[in-house]
Amino acid sequence: MTLDRGEMIEQESVLGHDPSLEDQPEAAKEIAGKSPTQIALSRLRKDKVATLCIAVIVLLVLVAVLAPVITRIFGVYWNVSDPKAPNTTDVLAFDGYPKVGPPFNSFTWDHPLGVAPRLGYDNLAYLVYGLRTSLIVCVAATVISTIIGVVLGLMAGFSRGWVDRVISFITDLLLAFPFLLAMLALSPIITSRFSTDQDKLRIATITSLITILIIFGWMGLARLIRGQVLSLREREFILAAEVIGVPTRQILFKELLPNLIAPIVISISLGLPGFVAAEAGLSFLGLGISGYPSLGKMVSDAAPYYADYGLYLWLPVGAIALLTLSLNLLGDSVRDAFDPRTRR
């Protein structure tokens, strides 16, 4: 590598491994500068809002990961067609309202958060599994769209000429279209194609949802990365690497990428809540996934019962609000922490 030393320390520590410092005496370690990532992390640690948000998110992730354990402990089921689940006729009265638990009966440990009227699933089980779906969808969409955005952004920024022009055209084109329109177009097609097979339909809807979120989720980052690369590629260390004949791939991923950690981390942390909101919103409209529990679908199921069964509505609404709020606030804190202009 032909980087100057300061640059190298910065890059190595960004990657979490710092061999240049290991064999040096203690004193040298102390005067060695902090990398931007380290500064950002220490700022984040002092940020009270961020700490609270991380705690909430960790809690929600734990609930989602432990969903099978939680449902087994309480003996509740989100899927009424589960052979072990109680018959809907056992838990629902003739008017569709639950026979046990809220809103009209006293609290019962069999269904701690009540039973859904008309549909008969257990609210607690549906909620934790819905949370699970939300998190799976948003993590999958974020990871893949980040990779695509980074790779295309690097390619567009570094290659002069038609590759850049094609990628930029596609970026601008997709940026102009809302994913809602794409989902509106795709959803009836998938439903009609797989309407005969419930298992296939369920897989198809979740894959198509994640795919659409990815297709419409990478452009912002790609654009950002491209802009950064455009300025970085004129810097001495890149020019030097080019001169001594370092392969392009290595320049892109070993020289440029470590300098782009901040925008990538920021885009990930701001992307997650967006995907959560998108998934729940699409399911609320009936465009999202079918066959899996989803918080958005629970909201649309519960909306008609606002008057006498407020708990049923507030559960999914609260879960969506809590998840997006904490993810968004954390994202803002991460952005502030990485921004060299903000001083605390």
Add this chain to the structure above:
Amino acid sequence: MLGYIVRRLMSAFLVVVLTSMFVFLLFFKGPSNPAEPLCNLNGKCTPEKLAILTEQLGYNDSVVHQYGIYVGGFFHDRTISFGPKYHCDAPCLGISFRTRNEVTSELVEKFPATLSIAVGGASIYLTLGVLLGTLAARRRGTLLDRSLVTFSVTVSAVPYYVIALMVWIYVSLQWKLIEDTSYHPITSDPLHWATGLALPWAVIGLTSSTAYARYSRGQMIETLGEDYVRTAVAKGVSERGVVIRHALRAAIVPIITIFGLDFAFLLTGTIFTEVIFQIDGVGKWAIQALRSPVDFPVVSATVLFGAVIIVLANLIVDLLYAVIDPRVRLA
């Protein structure tokens, strides 16, 4: 400038053509048989009935031939037959499977509601956002500024539809503060038009203004620090004059750009507003068409329409931007 306009028009046209091909392929080749929902609509669908409908709708012809007929319908009248024959005036987007009306005329009927929601909501959030942002920038660092920023961060962190749904349920249904949320044509009764849409407007305005408030606050802080603003203050221009005449005029250009791009999203985003507030617009129409059996002509028409609106809005913003901002030079 002229060259730029021609090039921009051409690329917009290209995008529209590509979108129409995409929509066509998706809706006419995507489903296992696009005639099936129609067949299921009236009683039992027998294989013979399905075969007749498929033949009548022309789904046995080649893709290019079908696309030709589909595009031809935009320019001249068409006759579409499934069961009885239907006459479809140009521009023809098909006949609704469910209502058996021309899709175009239904679209024309539903569009004013959507446009009203979008225009009303947008004017509220733009004014409110710029106003609050300017106020916060002038009183930077005070309690007002900080509470405004906190409020805006919190509101924009929660998805729009969650807020809209809760407002609809509590304000309109539970507490009955504003009971009537529906669309009445502005031509017949302007007052009723405004009162019927007041609640959706307020919700769109309040939730979307936060982003604009934050954005214009940032822009204003930046321009208020410019040298020419200091010059204006030094030569004794009143504070109001400096803020409005000097700073705001410079700060508003990027805001207008973002607004133009947003407006197209707002038009499609009214889907949530219409579904939640039960307003008969294009969005609710599209969502209703999705109910089984799917009304394919309606869905494909709304998707194509939405795409064209977005392309047009982008085109207008790009052209306007060149006019508004003298720094944008187009060779």
